[in-house]
Amino acid sequence: MFKKAALFVLAAALPLAAAEGSASAKDLNQMSWDEIVAQAKQEGNISWFQWYYQDRLREDVKAFETEYGIKVTLSNGDYKANQDKLIAEKSRPEGDIDVMSIGGGALATFKPEELFFGPLKPLLPEGGKLRYNIEGVDNKGYAPAFWGNQTAIAYNSARITEAELPHTLDDFVAFMKKNPGEFGFNTENGGSGPAFIESVARNIVKDDDYNNGATTPEKLAKLAPVWDWFKANKANYVITASNNDSVSRVNSGEFKLVASWEDLIASLQNKGEVSKDVKVYIPDFGMPGGGNVVAIPANSKHKAAALVFINWLTSGKTQTQFAKSYGIAPQNPDADSSAGLIPAAQRKFSTLWVAKPFGDDIKKTFVSKVTLN
Amino acid sequence: MSSRRTLAPYLLLIPGLAPIIVLMTLVIGMAVSQSVTWTDVSGKVSLSLEAWRVTFESDQFWRAFLYSARIGTLGAILSVAFAYPVALWLRRPFAGSDLVSALIKAPILVHGLVAAFLYVNFVSFQGFLNVALVGLGLAARPIRMQNDPYAIGVVVLQVWKNMPLAFLILSGSVRAISDDVLNAARDLGAGTFGRLRRVVLPLTLRSLQAALIIIFIGAAGDYTFQAVAGPTSLNSMAQFMVRMETDNGLQGVSLAAVVAVMLMGLSLCGSILLAGLMQFLVKRAGR
Amino acid sequence: MATLFRPAERWRNRALILFALVLFFFALVLPFGMAVLWSLVDPSHPWAYPNVLPPVLSFRRWVEIWTTTGLQQALVNSYTVALTVSIATILLALPTAFAFGRMEFRGKAAAQVLTLLPLAMPLFVLAIFYVTILSKLGIYSRFLGIAIGHTVCLLPYAIRLLTVSFSGVRQDLIDAARDLGASRLTVFRHAYLPVLKPGLLAALIIVFILSIEEFAISYIVGAPDFTTVPTILFSYLGYNFIRPSAAAVSLILVVPNVLLMLIAERLLKSAGASGAAGKG
Incomplete structure (x- = not known):
């Protein structure tokens, strides 16, 4: 009986394991948009590798699924795992990823033309309107932006008044001295803490080459005063476990201030997870803002469907809806702009992210020189 | 015919034993061989002890090593120390003893990650502990206990999760001691404590060692408790290994392999030391 | 078997059982109770500072988790x-x-x-x-x-x-x-x-x-x-x-x-x- 059952399970599992390939008979470049849509419907499904809000986006993509009859599967992986998979799979003739979300700046770390299908700009009906130059990286039309966002400092207005907020680096030092353990930021699981670290670095060591992604030992060595600054204040701030951990702890009143994302706070408030008492601002020394892009891996099995999906995702309608529910900066000029949580006067403090991979190395060096020391 | 007879047991061993030996050999071989290769900046792979040198010179590595050794030792010793008296107490059944042993075993049914979540939730700012402390007037403001720097949370979790395991292992051997042996000891004039030292401890030595070893290996190789409830300023060996692999590009695998080999070494040496220590203590007590 | 125990031992056992029950309560019942309470926090009414207890309870989150995660x-x-x-x-x-x-x-x-x-x-x-x-x-x-x-x-x-x-x-x-x-x-x-x-x-x-x-x-x-x-x-x-x-x-x-x-x-x-x- 067991043997039978085992055989049955194997028989059921094997076809799942093998890829169900579908060769596109005709080159997508020569198809009209209607033909692409028809081909997309034939392909029938895509898997979208997205690293945040998968649960809520599963609800949002239902509109797309009913409109086109194409099923969207969202993976649950984190950013790093998704990117590792993209790289690991690049030599396979057919990969598992159809639509890949990625931070705009990360495209500086590899060549889009080698990894991705495209450029998408001429293929998408609204391709000309979309944004391909984001976080200081021009991806040459391979990956349109679908999510604009801004890092910020979030504060719990039930515990600290607007007048008490620190705006300069000296204010922060004074604030931390006066309120030890009331400011938190993460180093793992999300970019808001690393954004704060970058901002401090930019302001303490002004002459490092932050817009050039290349890392050299000399460039890292120059940042020594930054690590000294963090070490000197180490007793007075707290390292949290993730973006979300920071938010839930500022929400519970444990912290007065945390590093965070404008869109994260907005969307959690819209959802009701976070109290309206939590507010955000950008300090005068600036915090980076940017966005995320989507692309189609060169070895995707469902390129037409992926294209139709990206067209839906970046459309004015979807972007307007995202602005409303997630508080993002919409990336289609036809979309209604988000109201946003950050006071308009502070938008000018938004800076570029430090170019990658140098930006990633700043975070890694912080972890080894400050947190683990 | 007789050669078939003698061969038969070995042939029967193949399906169960061969997969284990093949996979373990591959994994250990892979770890050791990766640890002695090094990829330089140009992508050239060569045989080298560079990864070992880099790792051994890193303070962080040694702190992770000592940290995991400490968590493993504390977790194993505390779990066994709590489980042993309970196992002795429940040796002979009495009204309610079944209930108690069921209660003790309950944490086994709870996944480690769930336990970690329950703990973090319990000690968080809005958690029960803080609400109670403030409510009873013992604290003016909630106290920050999440991810505490002394890893008290991790040790609490290790003990919470492993004490029932130690209890299971120990209670079997405690129950196996026959009343005749104990009565004989009593007739020879041994008191309660004397019987414990001279009869019970030596007869349960093997399972004490087994419990210590199993818990030590699990706790020293821990990733999830550390990632969820551990201090943010320290890495456990497993965490350090994963971080080495992901943060170091081409050299990542070699560095992670060194940490892996050291973690296996720690598991082995720690087990031997703990087992040896237990044997020494039990022998001393028996004198 | 119970007759084998002397009265003092019986009382000790009872006290120990009580202790085990209290420990069990703090180590398992309470944490799980907290988890149940948190899981019932209504998705549109945050449990935030300075609320000591969640303001609104509902099963909506369970439905959401089941359908979207x-x-x-x-x-x-x-x-x-x-x-x-x-x-x-x-x-x-x-x-x-x-x-x-x-x-x-x-x-x-x-x-x-x-x-x-x-x-x-x-x-x-x-x-x-x-x-x-x-x-x-x-x-x-x-x-x-x-x-x-x-x-x-x-x-x-x-x-x-x-x-x-x-x-x-x-x-x-x-x-x-x-x-x-x-x-x-x-x-x-x-x-x-x-x-x-x-x-x-x-x-x-x-x-x-x-x-x-x-x-x-x-x-x-x-x-x-x-x-x-x-x-x-x-x-x-x-x-x-x-x-x-x-x-x-x-x-x-x-x-x-x-x-x-x-x-x-x-x-x-x-x-x-x-x-x-x-x-x-």
Whole structure:
């Protein structure tokens, strides 16, 4: 009986394991948009590798699924795992990823033309309107932006008044001295803490080459005063476990201030997870803002469907809806702009992210020189 | 015919034993061989002890090593120390003893990650502990206990999760001691404590060692408790290994392999030391 | 038996039982109560400073978690892997356990120690290098990768449990059946099966549960898109940390395991009983 059952399970599992390939008979470049849509419907499904809000986006993509009859599967992986998979799979003739979300700046770390299908700009009906130059990286039309966002400092207005907020680096030092353990930021699981670290670095060591992604030992060595600054204040701030951990702890009143994302706070408030008492601002020394892009891996099995999906995702309608529910900066000029949580006067403090991979190395060096020391 | 007879047991061993030996050999071989290769900046792979040198010179590595050794030792010793008296107490059944042993075993049914979540939730700012402390007037403001720097949370979790395991292992051997042996000891004039030292401890030595070893290996190789409830300023060996692999590009695998080999070494040496220590203590007590 | 206890001892036992109950309350009932409370926080009314208790309770979050987190897919993945693993493990363990339980041969003790090897291997070490091996072999199916990994790591449990069962089979019954000219099948049905059955089922269930609970291999091999229940929970405790949702997922993870484990324990008890009878 067991043997039978085992055989049955194997028989059921094997076809799942093998890829169900579908060769596109005709080159997508020569198809009209209607033909692409028809081909997309034939392909029938895509898997979208997205690293945040998968649960809520599963609800949002239902509109797309009913409109086109194409099923969207969202993976649950984190950013790093998704990117590792993209790289690991690049030599396979057919990969598992159809639509890949990625931070705009990360495209500086590899060549889009080698990894991705495209450029998408001429293929998408609204391709000309979309944004391909984001976080200081021009991806040459391979990956349109679908999510604009801004890092910020979030504060719990039930515990600290607007007048008490620190705006300069000296204010922060004074604030931390006066309120030890009331400011938190993460180093793992999300970019808001690393954004704060970058901002401090930019302001303490002004002459490092932050817009050039290349890392050299000399460039890292120059940042020594930054690590000294963090070490000197180490007793007075707290390292949290993730973006979300920071938010839930500022929400519970444990912290007065945390590093965070404008869109994260907005969307959690819209959802009701976070109290309206939590507010955000950008300090005068600036915090980076940017966005995320989507692309189609060169070895995707469902390129037409992926294209139709990206067209839906970046459309004015979807972007307007995202602005409303997630508080993002919409990336289609036809979309209604988000109201946003950050006071308009502070938008000018938004800076570029430090170019990658140098930006990633700043975070890694912080972890080894400050947190683990 | 007789050669078939003698061969038969070995042939029967193949399906169960061969997969284990093949996979373990591959994994250990892979770890050791990766640890002695090094990829330089140009992508050239060569045989080298560079990864070992880099790792051994890193303070962080040694702190992770000592940290995991400490968590493993504390977790194993505390779990066994709590489980042993309970196992002795429940040796002979009495009204309610079944209930108690069921209660003790309950944490086994709870996944480690769930336990970690329950703990973090319990000690968080809005958690029960803080609400109670403030409510009873013992604290003016909630106290920050999440991810505490002394890893008290991790040790609490290790003990919470492993004490029932130690209890299971120990209670079997405690129950196996026959009343005749104990009565004989009593007739020879041994008191309660004397019987414990001279009869019970030596007869349960093997399972004490087994419990210590199993818990030590699990706790020293821990990733999830550390990632969820551990201090943010320290890495456990497993965490350090994963971080080495992901943060170091081409050299990542070699560095992670060194940490892996050291973690296996720690598991082995720690087990031997703990087992040896237990044997020494039990022998001393028996004198 | 109770008469054997002196009154003082009885009081001591009662006090200790009370102490155990209090401890149990603080170590399990209360944390789980907190989790239940958090999971019932209404999604549109945050539980925030300075509220000591959640303002509005509802079951909406449970419905949301069930429909939007991918938990259903994770459950399907976890359970198909666990089913495959438990059957494969038992099939592989049976012959070896038979050899350990019913035969004497040179090197038996050493072989038994060798079967315990996976228990001595830190699972994250295993997982990381196992992935490298898989990619070198060109095995891209995460299902297969996790299933093979789990099978090997859980073999020690199955072998151990089945060895005990096999050694409980009474030789005199086998001999008697053979003397009466019973066929192999009849011998198996009447002498082996009654003793083996509870152990077999218990091994099946225990391997099944351990496979569902296993995190390191599922996490490293399955990343990023083949999710099992523990990997979803891990993401809810890390990157996607939303406390009320994590509470709901935790509770969903615990319930089926508790039920299965209770069944396994009952089976093991009866296996122990028949095993003991076999020795008589």
